[in-house]
Amino acid sequence: MFWQESDSEPQQPQVPDDVIDLMFPLQRCKSLPVDHAHALSEALISAVAWLADEPRAAIHTIHVAGSQNGWERPSHGREQHLLPSRRTKLGIRLPRARADELKTALEGRTLEIEGSSFTLGPAKERPLSPERTLFARYVVANADENEDQFLQRIASELGQRGIKIRKALCGKTISLSTPTGPMLTRSLMLAELNHDDAIALQQQGIGTHQSMGCGIFLPHKGIDAVAKTAS
Structure with a gap:
């Protein structure tokens, strides 16, 4: 986190x-x-x-x-x-x-x-939403990475796009069925983004398989209560 x-x-x-x-x-x-x-x-x-x-x-x-x-x-x-x-x-x-x-x-x-x-x-x-806290139900994850490695990779990928994340929390791990086998995903919440970055994330998403609902960001009411539960 x-x-x-x-x-x-x-x-x-x-x-x-x-x-x-x-x-x-x-x-x-x-x-x-x-x-x-x-x-x-x-x-x-x-x-x-x-x-x-x-x-x-x-x-x-x-x-x-x-x-x-x-x-x-x-x-x-x-x-x-x-x-x-x-x-x-x-x-x-x-x-x-x-x-x-x-x-x-x-x-x-x-x-x-x-x-x-x-x-x-x-x-x-x-x-699209003006909210600065966004949530993606599914983001494609690597099978060999833990939660911290997943977040570090996401931060690096977004950093290369000029997007700085201040607060990030990943949640459920879910496998989506595909003809070639299960595809591992994690949910992801990003909070306190600046306005331009929040819009860019909604416009462009992150990662692959967006035609399967992965990497699509939606507005979320807030992250503070979730963070307190996770800590």
Whole structure:
């Protein structure tokens, strides 16, 4: 865990809109495998081939609410299934210039995901966040590195891009299924980024397999409570 206190950040400038998320509601979706990242990627790239070649395109995995009110989120695995609600959406991050093209290609389209299916409804655009604490559910990790080595590698990679991290915390280790075997990932939270770095991370992500939901940063409310629990 990295933990450096920093000076307060000045008022944040406006968030650029050249990269956005398109959020497609799922229609007629009864269930989905929890571990669906590779299958979802394959289905979408089969439907829209240029998603594989667009450098700023990334596909969010589909998530439902966590365990609460008697509902228990199933453990990770292809044999476990999510039960999407009417509010569940599929998100795809891409340049705004290609948003209309993707809407035309996917709205009303039915996708098959390992025995499950759903139809994509009319998409809404969601801008990137001005938050300076970001969270990635999956970042590709090396099998031979421990948590500290993972964080050191991430800090080095971001440093080469001119991005300085002050507070970083990695969480769950999860293996995503692929045709060539399981791919190890770790969750990652970065806090107190400066505004430009937070935007750059959302626009560009980190690491490989962003078409499988890896290295995609989302806004998070804060890291302090998590840090106190981890210490």
